Amino acid sequence: MKAAGIASQMPDQSVGAGPYRVQVLDRMLNILDVLAQSDSDLGPSELGEKLSLHRSTTHRLLKVLERHQLIRKSPVEGKYGLGIKLFELGNRVVSQFDLGTRSQPFLRRLVDATGETAHVCVLNDAEMVSVANVEGPWTVRTPSTVGRRTPLHCTSVGKVLLAHLPKSEQSRLLDRLTLTRRTRRTIVTRAALEAELERVRRRGFGMDNEEIEDGLRCIGTPVFNHLGYVTAAISVAGPVFRMTRQRVPEIVRAVKAAGRDLSHDIGYRSESGRSRDSSALRRLT
Secondary structure, three states, X not given: OOHHHHXXXXXXXXXXXXXXXXXXXXXXXXXXXXXXXXXXXEOHHHHHHHHOOOHHHHHHHHHHHHHOOOEEEOOOOOOEEXXXXXXXXXXXXXXXXXXXXXXXXXXXXXXXXXXXXXXXXXXXXXXXXXXXXXXXXXXXXXXXXOOOEEOOOOOHHHHHHHHOOOHHHHHXXXXXXXXXXXXXXXXXXXXXXXXXXXHHHHHOOEEEEOOOOOOEEEEEEEEEOOOOOEEEEEEEXXXXXXXXXXXXXXXXXXXXXXXXXXXXXXXXXXXXXXXXXXXXXXXXX
16 A cells, blocks of 8 residues: 555645645554454444544545545445455465565575575565575675565566566556666567567566676566465576576576475465466555
């Protein structure tokens, strides 16, 4: 959930009024806290009374929260309870923390097989975020930091996650991306990126061929969860003088094997769950 996105949908009096926006967000969070602590749904009057809010203010805040599915309104009684979006957010947080821990042995195995730094990344808004990594043994290696953010269009993991989004979600996200040129090899047109994403989906892996940084090559593949959704991507990154074109097939096999093994470990079974045409990358922001 982006705070600015919610605040921007508030009444006109919030525009240009920083302290008011903070107060609005504070009140929204207080509403969620009250609903979380209640054993039953609450009406607007009850919420307003508990939080000492004016009726009109309570109504406006509830409408925004409902629009974002953070709360839901009972069609019969007109009372409010916590919404499905909070359930999705909570599951996403738990799965990402769990993924970071459970991926460690697979990352170490991948480093042993390739000699290069290995990562697990997830989609967060319009960027990739590293949730786990193991660095390679070389003095000259790709530095890796958990929490590091990278663009989607010029990274192997970004391409993998984009490629496995449902077409409608993929299109909406591409609308938001700025295809900034990072090197002479960076894909900077939407048509070229869409063609690349089709190749990534067809081949089962994505490659950053010196697209985010000169001299750096990365190979990534999807990680499927127990529902058959792509929930993350696992990759290796290293200098092109070691990750040569001749070694690419070997590294692709190792990365794909790590992706399959990690997917299996978190519950994926190819014969069960939903189609691979779907994705668990439902943006929760």
